[in-house]
Amino acid sequence: MRDAALILLPLVLAHFAAAVSPGPSFVLIARTSAARTRAAAMRMSVGLGLGAMLWAAAALFGLTLLFEIAPWTYLAMKVAGAGFLLWLGYQLWRHAPEPLDMTLAGQDGLSRTGDVRHGLLVQIANPKVSIFFGSVFVTLVPPDASVAFLAVLLALIFIVETAWYLAVSTFFAVPQIRARYLRLKAWIDRACGGVLGLLGLRLAIS
Structure with a gap:
């Protein structure tokens, strides 16, 4: 058990460092919490956690091998991800x-399950996540890891990713921050839109 914990610790720390770096997911949660409601952002946070867990599972169970065998699948995923961003x-x-x-805050055309699905x-379309799990992450996992170890690891990926974005959603739901966002909404939304667009272009031409 102690040996497993020593192996899990650097994996979790590496994942946390990747999760807290700015990217499309951070933009999504910050904007949703400030412009809609914390509840909507929290539901999207669960979707982000599920997405991270899926990427980790795909990396662990052969995504890298799939890209080597059929390079077109990587190109297809990259194009789809760029288009979505x-x-x-x-x-x-x-x-x-x-x-x-504000009387419609928390709805904005999405249901509760729609918020999770959107996250x-x-x-899934986030290039930062795919690169991390497809390269750095898989190199840190022991090749002879047991099924139980992998199950615990995937659960921790979900917990860490979701917990971070729940914290972000709580921070941006503070009334003072929300009021400031509403005053600067047009500029902030255009800046966020520009960031997402640049990330999409970068992914498309890389």
Whole structure:
């Protein structure tokens, strides 16, 4: 048990360092919590946790091998991910000048399951996540790891990813921060949309 803990610790720390670095997921949660509700951002956080766990499972069970055998699958995923990030960026930029109807906060066209699904799709399309789990992460996992070890590891990936974005959603739900966001909404949304668009372009041409 102690040996397993010593192996899990650097894996969890590496994943946490990757999770806290800014990217599309951070933009999504910060904007959703400030512009809609913390509850909506928290549901999306669960989707992000599920997405990270899926990427980790895919990396552990042969995603890298699949890319080597069929390079077109990597290209297809990269194009799809770039397209999704560009679409998100366009939507943010397009609707930036529109005022928020706070009486409808928390709905915004998405159901509760829709929020989770949206977070999951953003995470699946996130190039930072795919690169981390497809390269750094898999090199830290022992090749002879047991099924029980892998199950615990995947559970920890979900917990760490979700917990971080739950913290982000709570921070941006603070009334003072929300009020400041509403005053600067158009500029912030355009900046966030620009960041997502640049990430999509970078993924498309890389």
